Amino acid sequence: MKFKLNIPEPCHEDWQQMSPTQKGKFCASCQKEVIDFTKLSATEIARKTKNAKQLCGRFTSTQLEQDYVSTSQSSLSRLGIALGLGSIITVAQPGLAQEKRPTQESVLNLNSENEEEEKIDVVEALNNKMPICGFDEVIIITGNVTEETGLPLPGVNIIQQNTSNGTQTDFDGNFSIEISEEDFENEVFLQFSYVGFETVQVKINSEEKNQTLKLELSPGEALEGEVVIIRTNIFQRFLNLFRSNENKRY
Known part of the structure; x- marks a missing residue:
């Protein structure tokens, strides 16, 4: 399920003046801990906020604009069962006999019998700034x-x-x-x-x-305040799509 984060009423207290805590800072004005999410990835933010209630946090403007995806435990369980059944079916299938083909080795001799192999000291060449094929400055x-x-x-x-x-x-x-x-x-x-x-x-x-x-x-522009989670209902999205298609007919 997709959801977004919003801070309807941003806190105007100075973040630098707040007292540090283990997860962020403590706001003396609202007497709440403000969790700092600005350095977390989208996956970590989704995991920490999907079931949160009355959460006070600090987010960048980019983090508030993007969509987050929460995967329910039941979905993971169904996925695990499906993968398990697939593995059993794969193991149960009889092995197919494979014919071993002889391996043919071929050696390409780039050096002529009448030519001596030219050797280049790579370290010496680099120190003397000599151009070597395959080595770019x-x-x-x-x-x-x-x-x-x-x-x-x-x-x-x-x-x-x-x-x-x-x-x-x-x-x-x-x-x-x-x-x-x-x-x-x-x-x-x-x-x-x-x-x-x-x-x-x-x-x-x-x-x-x-x-x-x-x-x-430098830290990017960030907002602090109580977080509101805006969830997207997939059935409502289908209903809105159906209604829009019906309206186009008339």
Whole structure:
């Protein structure tokens, strides 16, 4: 079942001035604990909120706009039974005899008998910046990502813009990414994104071979307050669709 989250009356208390708790912070104005959901994934939010009542939370605007899906226990049970029956049927079927085919090995000799094999010391070639087939010149970008308080951010997604080249920060917020020199024929940007924080783009300078970045991510715009769960009734959706089709006939 799909549902959305809404905060009809956002709290105007300063989040930074609230007292820290294990799950978020305590609001002295409404005398309630405000759970911080800004750093949780959609799956974790759906699991923690699907049966919640009188929940006070802090969410980003993006989290309040998206749909969440809750899977009921009965649905999981039916899925488990179906998978179990499928496994039994598969095991019960008689095995099909398979004819073993002889494996043919072929060796392609690229070296002529009259030519000596040419060997290249890769380490020496890289140190001397010699061009080697299959090895592209790269610029290595390393760095560290933290939040405003200085705490490291593990799992930050780092993507070279308009490419599939990417990496993530480790537990200490450190990262390393290689960028081909050919990419610097155009401007190169690295995009840093993390749940609950603003996405940042950094332009990379091609003049330095090895660069070290230190980046602080700022929390994204967030709302605090009592959460209202808006559930989508699938039968109501079908009824509305049927009514719309009936109205089109007349």
